[in-house]
Amino acid sequence: MSTLPENKNPVRDNAMTVVATALLAAFLWWAEGHLDGYKIRIINLIAINAILGLSLNLIYGMAGMFSLGHAGFMAIGAYVSALLILTPEQKTAMWILDPIAPWLTGIHAPFLVSLLAAGLLAALFGWLVALPVLRLGGDYLGIATLGFSEIIRILITNLTPITNGPLGLKGIPSHTSLWMSYGCLIAALACVARLMRSNFGNVIRAVRDDEIAAKTMGINTYSTRVLAFTMGCFGGGVGGALMGNLITTIDPKMFMITQTYSLLMIIVVGGLGSITGSVVGSILVTTMLEWLRFVENPVTIGSLEIPGIPGMRMVIFSVLLIAVIIFRREGIMGMSEFSWDRLFSYRNRVTRGGGAS
């Protein structure tokens, strides 16, 4: 069983965290000025996928609830945020099928408020769903949450006066800069790390590993799971809002089950139950798919010309995924976490000639 390692040297560790954050900030500042839009977009996506992966990991990896409903909560977040930051003129121009609900036209909020609202509303829906559904367990929970996510999508498709139905929303004013997405990511990382270090973290892990034993210890397992699920949904809502804001357009089709699958892929590759794993998985999945695009280009080796085969990168990517699952079944990070302690002790081991663990 894994827990976050105890803090043996808090002063050094805090200092290292500050330094690392400063380095990240310096990198972002440099990236903003020097990298092209394509690379900046990918770097943004890494942060957003990491937030989404982290929130699903909280539900699935850390609390052990197999949920397939994350796309639904992302959809709620994305729509709430978009509807809050679109201008009244944009709204009236876009609703072609049915006129927009009058109360909706005037509602407007700054981006950060809309992010918070997105998270809160997704959490509210998550809570409402969790109350009945978390009485189920295992596969049944997966099916129930999948059903909920589909219901959300169908509601969005058909509630035309509020969501513009199948036409979707476009022209969402873009606020997702590197600072915004990484700010949110760091906030999310700090919250989840603190949470998992607290007693509540121990409780969550106890419920996941052995529910009956946890019950015997006097833990209210049901309310613990409801709380963890609701917090995961909050993250899903914020992530969905950021994602919609980055591509500046959303529609119901975007939140199909495949969206949940790609998040599952991130956390399974990174490591179920690991905060670090969510970030590592996000970096890997997001950059690999883009980087592998070159295999689809036509290639000339000497006089031999090979035409590009579309879909080739997916084949290679799948092989890589299979390799990860075969050689590291528990994902790249497993359940372990990055910590300064581990890093330093690893370095010491290496400099001493390694061997002992």
Next chain:
Amino acid sequence: MRKLSLAVLICLFVSGAAFAADDAIKIGFYNCLTGQNAFGGQLELEGVQLAMEEFPEALGKKIELVVVDNKSDKVEAANAVTRLIERDKVSAIIGTYASGLAIAGGEVAEVGRVPVVATSATNPLVTQGKKYTFRACFIDPLQGAGAAAYAYKELGFKKAATLVDVASDYGVGLANFFKQSFIALGGEIVSEVRYQSGDQDFTAQLTEIISKQPDIVLLPAYFAEGAIVLKQAKELGAAFRFMGGDAMDNPEMATLGGDAIEGFLFTGFAYAPDMPNMNAVAKKFTENWYKKYPGKDPNANAALGYDAYLLIINAIKRAGSAEPEKIRDALEQTKDLLTVTGTTTFDADHNPQKDLGILGIRNGKKEFIGTIVP
């Protein structure tokens, strides 16, 4: 082994990066080459490649097509267009199938100031208020209005019903546009019934529709469910006719629906390989297609890919330059350009004013009935 595979990988990467010729005009192509819409995206690519063989040059320079897949995914679509603009520095872009993806790509192109010609994205929002986005296809309201006009004016039907898949954005959208136009013309919608993708039994819905006695029922479904609906309607003895959209245009219809599809009508693009009175471009397209892809029928997607390429080449020639900004201006001026799916003139919203094709099933075979201007 490890070293060898690494060497191969490096070779691939280096040669992959160094393939570009300098004095060519680059046109980007992003589309659903994999994922759930791959069927349409592949055909559009084949259409573009056919057009490229016919017109390989412009302004004395070779045209180079940079093909990027978007995996039928919105995030990937935005990535793909960013990549085409920032990395490959293309002059213009063609793509894509599926409106949601075209909107995502269009938003990026707007910022990057490169013109995009969407192939088969029919959602009106794709070009609304966009300076750099154009499209080769008609828009959903036109299809809805055309179906309504044909049913009301040509067939004289006054009472209509709709049977819609609530989970399908395409179906909900098309039914709404049909409803608006049909009511505006003076018709009456007597019943609006819903079902959900994957349903197999439609008898309850059909019984309700039969009790309201409409003249025609709009069925904006995909062919698999559409065929089952038609079959069950026939078994229940329904007296009304059915009308569908372009998604029903599939050879599988006859196999699935049997003789129940007789008399079924649907709207679509004004092109079919066996249509009478084909225009010169369409004729040439059909001939060349069968030469290049023998044994495979061209469909509307292939034709739209071909048309999108023609639109861009034509604009480059008129602009006399491969600068994105100038191509955009020339595209906007496109007037009466003969393309496979009719003549193309862009309106203020960059949508081509095109005829709508009315097709039907007679004696078990698809038949091109005519065109209608809604």
